[in-house]
Amino acid sequence: MENIGDEYKLYWETTTFLQTEEIDSWGLDEALSGYYDSSSPDGAQSSAASKNIVAERDRRKKLNERLFALRSVVPNISKMDKASIIKDAIDYIQELHDQERRIQAEILELESGKICDSEEEIPALLRSKKKKIDQTFDSGESRASPIEDLELGVSYVGENTVVVSVTCSKRRDTMVKLCEAFESLNLKIITANITAVSGRLLKTVFVQAEEEERDHLKIQIETAIAALNDRENSVSL
Amino acid sequence: MENIGDEYKLYWETTTFLQTEEIDSWGLDEALSGYYDSSSPDGAQSSAASKNIVAERDRRKKLNERLFALRSVVPNISKMDKASIIKDAIDYIQELHDQERRIQAEILELESGKICDSEEEIPALLRSKKKKIDQTFDSGESRASPIEDLELGVSYVGENTVVVSVTCSKRRDTMVKLCEAFESLNLKIITANITAVSGRLLKTVFVQAEEEERDHLKIQIETAIAALNDRENSVSL
DNA sequence: GTATACACGTGAAGC
DNA sequence: TGCTTCACGTGTATA
Numbered sequence: 022m023e024n025i026g027d028e029y030k031l032y033w034e035t036t037t038f039l040q041t042e043e044i045d046s047w048g049l050d051e052a053l054s055g056y057y058d059s060s061s062p063d064g065a066q067s068s069a070a071s072k073n074i075v076a077e078r079d080r081r082k083k084l085n086e087r088l089f090a091l092r093s094v095v096p097n098i099s100k101m102d103k104a105s106i107i108k109d110a111i112d113y114i115q116e117l118h119d120q121e122r123r124i125q126a127e128i129l130e131l132e133s134g135k136i137c138d139s140e141e142e143i144p145a146l147l148r149s150k151k152k153k154i155d156q157t158f159d160s161g162e163s164r165a166s167p168i169e170d171l172e173l174g175v176s177y178v179g180e181n182t183v184v185v186s187v188t189c190s191k192r193r194d195t196m197v198k199l200c201e202a203f204e205s206l207n208l209k210i211i212t213a214n215i216t217a218v219s220g221r222l223l224k225t226v227f228v229q230a231e232e233e234e235r236d237h238l239k240i241q242i243e244t245a246i247a248a249l250n251d252r253e254n255s256v257s258l
Numbered sequence: 259m260e261n262i263g264d265e266y267k268l269y270w271e272t273t274t275f276l277q278t279e280e281i282d283s284w285g286l287d288e289a290l291s292g293y294y295d296s297s298s299p300d301g302a303q304s305s306a307a308s309k310n311i312v313a314e315r316d317r318r319k320k321l322n323e324r325l326f327a328l329r330s331v332v333p334n335i336s337k338m339d340k341a342s343i344i345k346d347a348i349d350y351i352q353e354l355h356d357q358e359r360r361i362q363a364e365i366l367e368l369e370s371g372k373i374c375d376s377e378e379e380i381p382a383l384l385r386s387k388k389k390k391i392d393q394t395f396d397s398g399e400s401r402a403s404p405i406e407d408l409e410l411g412v413s414y415v416g417e418n419t420v421v422v423s424v425t426c427s428k429r430r431d432t433m434v435k436l437c438e439a440f441e442s443l444n445l446k447i448i449t450a451n452i453t454a455v456s457g458r459l460l461k462t463v464f465v466q467a468e469e470e471e472r473d474h475l476k477i478q479i480e481t482a483i484a485a486l487n488d489r490e491n492s493v494s495l
Numbered sequence: 496g497t498a499t500a501c502a503c504g505t506g507a508a509g510c
Numbered sequence: 511t512g513c514t515t516c517a518c519g520t521g522t523a524t525a
Contacts, residue, residue, distance in 0.1 A: 069512085074504060080341075080515070081502070087344040094351045102500075104317075107324040110347055114331045117354045124361060194441060196450070200434045212455040213433070217447065309498085311519055317500070318517070339515075 093248040175239040177232040191222040202245040412476040414469040428459040439482040
């Protein structure tokens with residue numbers, strides 16, 4: 022019935038991203054040209070129906086983009102599931118609430134004992150927080166630099182082993198981001214290696230996976246990295 | 259739990275709840291009792307179809323419940339639109355991120371600034387945030403593990419070059435943390451390499467530095483890593 | 496083989 | 511009126 026299925030083998034968000042534009046392009050043409058209602062005698066009604074179709078398609082697309090954007094601002098995404106994405110977002114927000122509540126408790130305590138002549142007055146929690154700032158002050162500026170000039174190779178080398186090879190230009194936190202991207206995927210990593218030299222960054226990962234998972238793995242990695250870049254650039258989608 | 263939804267009784271989530279429950283009640287009965295209703299020649303296929311529609315109905319219901327829950331943890335919901343709910347959640351999460359960063363900057367300033375005119379040190383920023391957060395649930399759970407079994411070697415190899423070698427046990431985010439620790443030090447890194455294999459993690463960094471900086475460098479790195487472990491133990495992030 | 500998750504088109508309901 | 515948003519059933523792909 023449908024010819025979309027040719028490239029339709031991958032997971033929803035990637036298919037959405039990679040394909041919605043294409044689909045929508047010819048989908049819109051299809052809708053405008055009235056291809057599917059050739060049996061209906063009424064042209065005006067079919068036009069209205071076509072408009073409805075394209076509107077609905079657009080609505081779905083927007084919703085998926087939003088969902089993808091939501092996923093990109095939530096770390097530790099367990100599953101790519103739509104419902105799971107929302108669930109993880111809820112958990113994450115509650116976690117942030119909890120954390121903020123504790124910090125404010127500390128600040129209240131700090132505020133009540135006003136004389137903070139030296140470091141003795143700062144509770145241990147804040148001190149550790151401070152050290153966290155120290156090491157995230159530059160790396161914690163999460164809007165810094167995206168991962169650029171990326172080249173990704175995935176190849177099956179036998180023994181249920183897939184070798185992933187990534188090169189990109191080395192920016193401020195590229196190494197951290199790249200590690201995060203791979204950690205988030207929960208792969209069965211046999212051995213991994215990152216090397217930074219002369220402005221470039223090379224990462225090689227041996228992953229335990231069947232050959233059939235190869236393409237899926239590549240899409241997964243691309244998606245994770247794209248999500249990282251997305252998180253940097255776009256705030257409102 | 260919710261008082262916001264009462265005002266929007268005409269909107270989609272309430273109608274959804276009322277409808278889905280009713281529909282699901284008889285829909286489920288229909289699905290359970292529907293095996294004798296075999297107008298189609300293949301009874302198994304119609305049964306599968308019924309299962310599919312009840313499953314799909316259930317999926318939609320779950321997704322709406324999640325969306326409803328997401329809305330309930332996000333304050334200042336502008337519109338009750340599905341897409342808008344997700345958008346507001348995204349904005350809220352990024353707002354929390356931003357707050358956290360600023361609060362940490364405040365704390366840093368508060369601690370490092372020995373001059374403690376304690377009125378000014380707690381700016382309006384923190385107060386407003388304090389009032390903003392009223393609802394919190396608890397999901398306190400630290401998910402990251404500290405850097406353990408650490409061995410650190412620093413040696414001068416000539417040509418203003420110091421080689422830093424780190425080994426530790428590989429936990430969930432050790433690789434990320436280690437990278438963060440090194441990034442935070444702003445070293446003049448000539449080349450760096452991380453390898454993960456069989457539960458261990460090995461990092462080698464060539465740093466441009468004089469021989470005299472060797473010991474200082476070692477202390478710096480130790481401090482950065484200790485700070486990482488510190489933040490794990492005290493606060494769940 | 497079942498179970499799960501998705502996109503699609505469609506009719507309806509509220510601005 | 512038209513525009514937007516929704517739930518629904520269906521076909522299909524993935525695990």
